[in-house]
Amino acid sequence: MSKKKKTIEELLEEALVQEEEHPYEVPRNWEWVKMGSVITLISGRDVSTKLCNSEEKGIPYIMGASNIVDNELDVERWIETPAVIGVRGDILISVKGTVGKVVIQELDEVHLSRQIMALRSKDTVLNKFLYLYIQTYIEKLKEAAKGIIPGISRDDILNAPFPLLPLNEQKRIAEKVERFLSKIEEAKQLIEEAKETFELRRAAILDKAFHGELTRKWREENQCDKLEPIEQSGNLGPFKLPHGWEWKKLGEIGELQRGKSKHRPRNDPKLFGGEYPFIQTGDVARSSASDYVEDFSQTLSEFGYNQSKLFPIGTVCITIAANIADTAILKFPCCFPDSVVGFVPFEEIVSSEFVHYYISTIKNDLEHYAPATAQKNINLKILNEVLVPVPSLREHEVIMDKIKNLLDKEYEASQYLFLENSIELLKQSILSKAFRGELGTNDPSEENAIELLKEVLREQVK
Numbered sequence: 340m341s342k343k344k345k346t347i348e349e350l351l352e353e354a355l356v357q358e359e360e361h362p363y364e365v366p367r368n369w370e371w372v373k374m375g376s377v378i379t380l381i382s383g384r385d386v387s388t389k390l391c392n393s394e395e396k397g398i399p400y401i402m403g404a405s406n407i408v409d410n411e412l413d414v415e416r417w418i419e420t421p422a423v424i425g426v427r428g429d430i431l432i433s434v435k436g437t438v439g440k441v442v443i444q445e446l447d448e449v450h451l452s453r454q455i456m457a458l459r460s461k462d463t464v465l466n467k468f469l470y471l472y473i474q475t476y477i478e479k480l481k482e483a484a485k486g487i488i489p490g491i492s493r494d495d496i497l498n499a500p501f502p503l504l505p506l507n508e509q510k511r512i513a514e515k516v517e518r519f520l521s522k523i524e525e526a527k528q529l530i531e532e533a534k535e536t537f538e539l540r541r542a543a544i545l546d547k548a549f550h551g552e553l554t555r556k557w558r559e560e561n562q563c564d565k566l567e568p569i570e571q572s573g574n575l576g577p578f579k580l581p582h583g584w585e586w587k588k589l590g591e592i593g594e595l596q597r598g599k600s601k602h603r604p605r606n607d608p609k610l611f612g613g614e615y616p617f618i619q620t621g622d623v624a625r626s627s628a629s630d631y632v633e634d635f636s637q638t639l640s641e642f643g644y645n646q647s648k649l650f651p652i653g654t655v656c657i658t659i660a661a662n663i664a665d666t667a668i669l670k671f672p673c674c675f676p677d678s679v680v681g682f683v684p685f686e687e688i689v690s691s692e693f694v695h696y697y698i699s700t701i702k703n704d705l706e707h708y709a710p711a712t713a714q715k716n717i718n719l720k721i722l723n724e725v726l727v728p729v730p731s732l733r734e735h736e737v738i739m740d741k742i743k744n745l746l747d748k749e750y751e752a753s754q755y756l757f758l759e760n761s762i763e764l765l766k767q768s769i770l771s772k773a774f775r776g777e778l779g780t781n782d783p784s785e786e787n788a789i790e791l792l793k794e795v796l797r798e799q800v801k
Contacts, residue, residue: 347793347796347797350796351789351792351793351796353373353376354372354373354375354376354792354796355370355371355372355373355792356371356372356373356500360500361500362500363775364775365502365504365774365775365776366504366776366781366783367783367787368504368505368781368783368785368786368787368788369502369503369504369776369788370502370503370504370787370788370789370792371500371501371502371503372500372501372503372792373497373498373499373500373501374458374496374497374498374499374500374501375496375497375498376501376792376795376796377460377461377463377464377501377503377792377795378458378459378460378461378464378469379458379459379461380456380457380458380459380493380496380497381423381425381429381451381456381457381458381459382423382451382453382456382493383401383423383450383451383452383453383454383455383456383457384422384423384451384452384453385452385453386418386420386421386422386450388418388419388420388422389419390416390417390418391416391417391418391419392415392416392417393417394414394417396417396419397417397418397419397420397421398417398418398421398448398449398450399412399414399416399417399418399446399448399449399450400414400416400417400418400421400449400450400452401414401425401431401449401450401451401452401455402415402416402452402454402455403433403435403436403437403452403454403455404433404436404437404438404440404454405437407431407433407440407441407442410442410443411442411445412431412442412444412445412446412449414446414449418450421448421449421450422450423450423451424448424449424450424451425444425448425449425450425451425455425457426444426447426448426459427444427445427446427447427448428443428444428459428460428466429443429444429457429458429459430442430443430444430457430458430459430460430466430469430470430473431443431444431449431451431455431456431457431458432455432456432457432458432473432480432496433454433455434454434455434456434490434491434496435453435454435488435489435490435491436454436488436489436490438480438481438484438489438490438491439477439478439480439481441470441473441474441477443466443467443470444457456493456496458473458496461795462794462795463503463506463791463792463794463795464503464509465506465509465510465513467513467517468509468510468512468513471512471513471516471770471773471774472501472502472774474770475767475770475771475774476499479499480495480496480499483495487606502774503788503789503791503792504776504781504788505782505785505786505787505788505791506791507782507785508780508781508782508785511780512773512774512778512780515773515778515780516769516770516773516778519769520766520769523762523765523766523769526762527762530762541746542699542700544742544745544746545696545697545699545700545742546700548696548738548741548742549696549697549700549728550578550728551580551581551584551728551730553738553741553742553745554730554734554737554738554741555581557734557737558581558582558583558734561733576726576728577726578728580728581730583730583731583734584728584729584730584731584734585728585729586726586727586728586729587688587726587727587729588723588724588725588726588727589682589694589722589723589724589725589726589727590722590723590724592684592685592688592689592694592727592729593682593683593684593685593688593689593694594682594683594685595680595681595682595719595722595723596648596650596680596681596683597659597677597679597680597681597719598647598648598650598674598675598676598677598678598679598680598681599646599647599648599674599676599677600646600647600676600677600678601646601647602643602646605676609640609642609643610639610640610642610643610646611637611638611639611640611643612638612640613638613639613640613641613642613643613644614638615638615639615640615643615644615647615649615673615674616635616637616638616639616671616672616673616674617635617637617638617639617643617647617673617674617675618632618635618637618656618673618674618675618679619637619675619676619678619679620658620660620661620662620665620676620678620679621662622635622636623656623657623658623662623665623666623667623675623679624658624662624665626667627665627666627667627699629667630667630668630692630695631667631668631669631670632656632667632668632669632670632671632673633670635671635673639674643674644674647674647675647676648674649672649673649674650669650672650673650674650675650681650683651669651672651683652669652670652671652672653668653669653683653684653691654668654669654673654681654682654683654691655667655668655681655682655683655684655691655694655695655698656668656669656675656679656680656681657679657680657681657682657698657722658678658679658680659678659679659680659716659717659718659719659722660678660716661678661716663702663705663706663716663717664698664701664702664705664706664717665702666694666695666698666699667695668691668692668695678716680719680722682694682722687732688729688732689727689729689735690735690739692739692742693735693738693739694727696742697727697728698725701725705717705721705725708721
């Protein structure tokens with residue numbers, strides 16, 4: 340016996356979000372509906388078919404979040420016999436691992452892995468409008484992610500609340516938001532260009548510092564250039580040093596030790612949640628521009644601490660895997676894994692800041708020592724042999740004062756660079772206003788959006 344089709348009234352009741360579950364108030368001619376009522380959701384699937392590196396032999400294979408870069412698809416693999424097809428105009432969203440990366444598909448066809456789902460809008464919703472709304476809902480989807488490898492389900496998307504509104508209003512909102520976002524992107528581009536200029540000036544200051552040019556006048560005034568050069572036989576460095584300086588290996592001016600993370604698996608829950616601060620390579624990379632690690636988002640339990648090592652305040656953290664030679668200085672005692680090396684200087688020779696700044700000037704050189712493998716890394720032996728230009732302790736103090744004064748002036752001159760966070764907040768504010776009907780585009784005389792929904796449902800009962 341064939342299954343009885345539901346009536347429009349029954350389908351409508353299933354599609355509408357109950358009033359008490361409305362996320363916020365919207366104009367009267369809008370309706371809160373479940374997203375599944377206005378989209379078709381396509382789940383990706385992994386296949387055993389041999390992949391290829393040539394687009395001539397197949398169609399693009401979207402394997403996961405890594406293929407979504409700067410709002411575009413970055414294709415690295417192709418497949419000859421696809422099983423799940425995403426078509427031009429679909430909204431692709433990463434649903435496993437890194438959850439919530441979103442892009443509008445501009446390619447004619449792609450194969451989707453199980454880490455990707457495609458949202459295909461029905462005639463009631465404009466693609467661009469759906470794409471913009473999904474960006475406001477990303478954080479909710481991330482919160483819904485479950486599992487050791489975080490993931491969201493079909494129901495998380497199908498049951499998500501969605502503001503349905505007249506098509507003309509969708510178009511007006513999408514166009515107005517696009518204009519706003521275009522101006523925001525222009526502003527972000529200007530900031531990025533200014534950042535690059537700032538980084539170049541910072542690099543120039545540090546380069547002069549470690550070649551002795553910042554303190555040339557000081558040495559002349561203190562008759563340092565009349566001193567005999569220190570014997571550097573067998574320890575010549577990459578450039579000529581001023582009198583009174585010498586090249587020393589990093590292992591000679593402080594103690595280098597790798598972090599510890601002996602327990603496996605590394606993500607075992609019993610390792611975490613205690614009172615011991617714990618950072619990883621990403622935390623060091625994010626802190627390198629500001630020079631100091633000033634906060635942490637993870638802690639080790641007593642069990643985790645017993646298989647790790649606590650490094651003291653002032654330790655220079657140096658990444659040796661993934662991000663090579665990013666450095667930052669600890670502002671608090673902290674543990675970290677073996678993908679980070681801790682350097683504690685002999686203070687009678689150099690300071691933590693001196694070494695941190697110097698390594699930033701040779702970061703690219705150190706990256707060249709990393710083998711060409713999928714996971715780039717360097718080792719403790721390489722770091723121990725790194726040559727550092729070491730001045731006298733008196734000149735060291737003068738150099739650090741000059742670096743601090745010059746960089747402080749640069750930071751003051753570049754305060755507007757930190758508007759980047761404000762710009763992102765502005766973007767979220769615009770999107771928030773758009774989906775509350777607060778952009779001044781709504782026409783209350785237009786037909787209620789529920790009529791749009793009924794048109795779709797009528798197709799289901801034919």
